[in-house]
Amino acid sequence: MLEKIKETADFLRKQAPEMPKIAIILGTGLGSLVDYIDDKKFIPYASIPNFPVSTVQGHSGNLIFGRMGGKPVIAMQGRFHYYEGYDMKTVTFPVRVFKELGVETLFVSNAAGGMNKEFKVGDVMIITDHINLFPENPLRGHNYDELGPRFPAMTEAYSHKLIKLADAIGDEKGLRLMHGVYVGTTGPTFETPAEYEYFRVIGGDAVGMSTVPEVIVANHAGMRVFGLSVITDLGGKDILVAPSHEEVQQAAVLAQPTVEALVQAMVERC
Secondary structure, eight states: OHHHHHHHHHHHHTTOSSOOSEEEEEOTTOGGGGGGOEEEEEEEGGGSTTOOOOOSTTOOOEEEEEEETTEEEEEEESOOOGGGTOOHHHHTHHHHHHHHHTOOEEEEEEEEEEOOTTOOTTOEEEEEEEEEOOSSOTTOSOOOTTTOOSSOOOTTSSOHHHHHHHHHHHHHHTOOEEEEEEEEOOOSSOOOHHHHHHHHHTTOSEEESSSHHHHHHHHHTTOEEEEEEEEEEEOBTTBOOOOOHHHHHHHHHHHHHHHHHHHHHHHHHO
C-alpha cells in the first residue's frame, strides 16, 4: 500500500508545477464547481497509476490541478463508492495520495436525502458530525504508523474552525446554510421510509452513500476536513415520493450557486 501511494504521488507531482495544500472531492451533480478553477489540467483517472475508475453517472472521473481564489487546488471530479464493489482502502486511496502530496485541508461534498423536517430540496447542509453505518471501517487491518495512529480520535472529524468560517461567509453573502449530522450507509438502494425515521431518531439530519470513509482517513492522516451535503430529496413515513438518481442530479443543480459561492470564498481565506 505504501509503495502504491508513493508511486501515484510521484506520477502526480510531474503533472503540476506547484503541489496544493487544498483538495476538493466533488459529489453527485456538483462537478460544475470545476468551472471556477483556473489554469486547469485534467487527468483522467484511467491514466493515473493505481487509481480506480468511477462508474457512476454524474461522476466525470477526472483529477484536476488548477487554481481557485489564487490558490493551487486539486479536485476530484467524481469519487469512488463502496457500493460500486470497491473495498474501503480503494475508496479512500485518493485521500492517502493527497496527504502524500502535502494536502492539509480536504473539502468533501455529496448529495444526500434529508430527514430533518426543516430541510427542503436544494438546501446546503454543513456537516457538523457523522454516524458511520458502513459495515467496514477503512482503517481496519494493519496500521501503517507512517500514515497515522492506530486509534485516531474522531472528536472533531469536521473542523470547527472551518465551520465557523463557513457560517461567517454565509452571513456575509446571505446564503441559506443548514447544519446537521450526516449518516453514511452502503447503498445503492435509497432508504425506506422506516429507515429515514430510524436515522432521524438516532440523530441524523441527512443520509448518503459516501463521504464517511474519506473523512475517517483524512482525520487519520491529520488533515482538517470541511463537509457539505446538498439535500436532493426528502424522506420519512409522511413522504412517499420515490427518489431517482436523475432527480438527485437535477436537485443538486439548485444548490450549485450556494456551493460555488461558499467553497470559492473558503478556499480564498483558508
